[in-house]
Amino acid sequence: MTLKLVSQSDHVPAEDLLDGLNQRQAEAVTHTEGPLLIIAGAGSGKTRVLTVRIAYLLRLGVHPSHILSLTFTNKAAQEMKERVGELVGGSVSRSMWVGTFHSLFARILRQHADRIGYTSSFTIYDSDDQLAAIKAVMNQLGVSQQAVPPNGVKGRISNAKNEMMSWQEYSRRASTISEKQTAQIYELYEKRLKHSNAMDFDDLLLNTIILLDNHTDVLEGMHDRFKYLCVDEYQDTNRAQYRVVNILAKKFRNICVVGDDAQSIYRWRGADIRNILEFERDYPDARVVRLEQNYRSTKTILAAADSVIKNNEKQLRKTLWTENVEGEKITVLSCRDDREEAESIVRTIKNRIEKNLYRYSDTAVLYRTNAQSQALEDALRRANLPYLIVSGVSFYKRKEVKDTLAYLRLLVNPADAESLLRIVNEPARGIGQTSLNRMQEYAVNNSTTLFDVMADASVVPQIQQRVVTAARNFVELVERHREVLNDLPPATLAQQYIESTGLPTMYKQQDTEESLDKWNNIERILDHILEQQEIEENLTLASYLETVALVSEQDDPQLGSNRIALMTMHASKGLEFPLVVIAGLEQGLFPLAKAETDPGEQEEERRLFYVGITRAREELILSYAERRYRFGELSFSRPSTFLSELDQNTLAPSGRSVAVSAKIRRTVETYSQMPVKEDYSQLSVKQSVKTGQRVKHPMFGVGVVVDVSGYGSSAKATVEFSNGQKKQLMLSYARLEQV
DNA sequence: AGAGCGTCGCTTTTT
DNA sequence: GCGACGCTCT
Numbered sequence: 008m009t010l011k012l013v014s015q016s017d018h019v020p021a022e023d024l025l026d027g028l029n030q031r032q033a034e035a036v037t038h039t040e041g042p043l044l045i046i047a048g049a050g051s052g053k054t055r056v057l058t059v060r061i062a063y064l065l066r067l068g069v070h071p072s073h074i075l076s077l078t079f080t081n082k083a084a085q086e087m088k089e090r091v092g093e094l095v096g097g098s099v100s101r102s103m104w105v106g107t108f109h110s111l112f113a114r115i116l117r118q119h120a121d122r123i124g125y126t127s128s129f130t131i132y133d134s135d136d137q138l139a140a141i142k143a144v145m146n147q148l149g150v151s152q153q154a155v156p157p158n159g160v161k162g163r164i165s166n167a168k169n170e171m172m173s174w175q176e177y178s179r180r181a182s183t184i185s186e187k188q189t190a191q192i193y194e195l196y197e198k199r200l201k202h203s204n205a206m207d208f209d210d211l212l213l214n215t216i217i218l219l220d221n222h223t224d225v226l227e228g229m230h231d232r233f234k235y236l237c238v239d240e241y242q243d244t245n246r247a248q249y250r251v252v253n254i255l256a257k258k259f260r261n262i263c264v265v266g267d268d269a270q271s272i273y274r275w276r277g278a279d280i281r282n283i284l285e286f287e288r289d290y291p292d293a294r295v296v297r298l299e300q301n302y303r304s305t306k307t308i309l310a311a312a313d314s315v316i317k318n319n320e321k322q323l324r325k326t327l328w329t330e331n332v333e334g335e336k337i338t339v340l341s342c343r344d345d346r347e348e349a350e351s352i353v354r355t356i357k358n359r360i361e362k363n364l365y366r367y368s369d370t371a372v373l374y375r376t377n378a379q380s381q382a383l384e385d386a387l388r389r390a391n392l393p394y395l396i397v398s399g400v401s402f403y404k405r406k407e408v409k410d411t412l413a414y415l416r417l418l419v420n421p422a423d424a425e426s427l428l429r430i431v432n433e434p435a436r437g438i439g440q441t442s443l444n445r446m447q448e449y450a451v452n453n454s455t456t457l458f459d460v461m462a463d464a465s466v467v468p469q470i471q472q473r474v475v476t477a478a479r480n481f482v483e484l485v486e487r488h489r490e491v492l493n494d495l496p497p498a499t500l501a502q503q504y505i506e507s508t509g510l511p512t513m514y515k516q517q518d519t520e521e522s523l524d525k526w527n528n529i530e531r532i533l534d535h536i537l538e539q540q541e542i543e544e545n546l547t548l549a550s551y552l553e554t555v556a557l558v559s560e561q562d563d564p565q566l567g568s569n570r571i572a573l574m575t576m577h578a579s580k581g582l583e584f585p586l587v588v589i590a591g592l593e594q595g596l597f598p599l600a601k602a603e604t605d606p607g608e609q610e611e612e613r614r615l616f617y618v619g620i621t622r623a624r625e626e627l628i629l630s631y632a633e634r635r636y637r638f639g640e641l642s643f644s645r646p647s648t649f650l651s652e653l654d655q656n657t658l659a660p661s662g663r664s665v666a667v668s669a670k671i672r673r674t675v676e677t678y679s680q681m682p683v684k685e686d687y688s689q690l691s692v693k694q695s696v697k698t699g700q701r702v703k704h705p706m707f708g709v710g711v712v713v714d715v716s717g718y719g720s721s722a723k724a725t726v727e728f729s730n731g732q733k734k735q736l737m738l739s740y741a742r743l744e745q746v
Numbered sequence: 747a748g749a750g751c752g753t754c755g756c757t758t759t760t761t
Numbered sequence: 762g763c764g765a766c767g768c769t770c771t
Contacts, residue, residue: 578760
């Protein structure tokens, strides 16, 4: 198979691959030996360079299996595989290692699990499982969850792991009482996971490091295998990832990293920007190539992006430029509330589409938080426009889905305490919390697993006979299917097993709309397994579960369809759309409130805005609402400071004063009943606004009041701003300051 | 053991 | 405004 394809790639000279690349891009492609840092600005053809570079390596005769390409998200890995496949043929690209850090390391760890005290059927814990384990450990220690929020502990443990700090070391360094407590939880958490034959996301990296550090033969195997390394989104790697990359690159030093410090948006989860900033120090002989020509966006969009990002101090200066046209100015929609914002956005998009400027799939609406998608969805549905939410988690977060997967995980790995606890009494089997606590305690004290205790719980003190029987029945149910784990095709096995758990039956019998929905979702998983089994011949239940654990959601088949895409700005990284809308540009939302006190956070938010802006090819629309529902309550906000940072020349004059639509149906009562949390300290200022007075608007800048009408909460002022713009402003929303 | 009710925290972002 | 969790009652 491979032979045929290598010969196929032989008949075209490698140089032909360089056609259409600019000089810098070609330089990056042809620098195959030794360290290479590619600083790739947004839209500079990074993916193209990476894929061509791989094709180039192959044409030089490098065997595909010697190339390792690490990406940050599944989406990126997928795209890389496809695009390389287009260049060199699908079966060649299939024998290459292209994947996320996590998925790749999970594979490596499965191969060598026994070397680090795991079995190859270890379970991967998602963050809910992590939290459940932390809570269990806290209970065990008698730490109150009120006093110590488990989520905070989770964050601290994860941070420690990202910095490769073991619980032993954490414990040594702990000085405050709270740190010592965290250390204790960390220790027991680690032991609990190990005992459950489970790893969390961070462990996948950490254990890989441990494996490679302590087992020279494995390391040598890796070295000989991965002669060419390529790491995408290097600015988003954390210290553990950095470490693995450097271990792997040590022998051949053919390491190519690509990144853009301006697009580093994962600091919060341990990404360390030093990794890219100090690459040249790590590899003094590194070649550095800067890709600064942008092929994606109009001059206007680039100018806007640049005007924003230059407010960041920590920044490698680089100059993006483009030969593209000037393009449309940026429209700003100012709206009264989130509902109106959604409707304005939908109307604007609809308008563009009706004029045949764009198709649905040319359009993306980006936002800061997933919660914002709700209003947008409603508006899109009302307008009957097709849309697609690129969210990630929804399906796999549903209870019945998690339960089904927990059953399957238990089947593969009966030591998995978190999965067991999740479903042992779902549907009810008469095994309650008290009994479970007793059995768990017994398991911990006797260094065995909960599952094994349940096989014969009669030894547990104070246990009731009917619980002993129920527990044994449960264990037998699982064991019965475990016996055929390797004999039956996974889909068949899963089907029979899940059926026998009584879970689907329970939902079916409840016979409500909701429960039938749940039953349906269970069927969807079983169908999905069957589907995967047909795609991949060697599918095992374990490999299926791994994919599901490491893939948030593969909605890709839908991404190609003609729909408007809705997603967070984080999810938009690496994508591009002719028309991009960024919603919710308000202080406290974007940037988030916590950025206001932390300059580092502020800069990260700004980079995120930069990422959002640079997704746009032709046209950008920004919006904000003066009030919106958050946490079920109405809250007020000022327009984002990011808006005022934008180069004013890039904004459309009409867009800056987009009128509030009369179409919005909203009654006075709704307003008067709305809880108002915001302080009204500025109200006196507003009410004293007089004609002729100079005022400052957070977004429109300084202006003169030319007219005042109405009073109380409906008072309006007409303000003429310094650029000649006249705008009517509701005094109760517009944050005018006296100047 | 399990159902029912009230409280609380939550929305940043993801492998 | 929702879902997870804990407390109380049966």
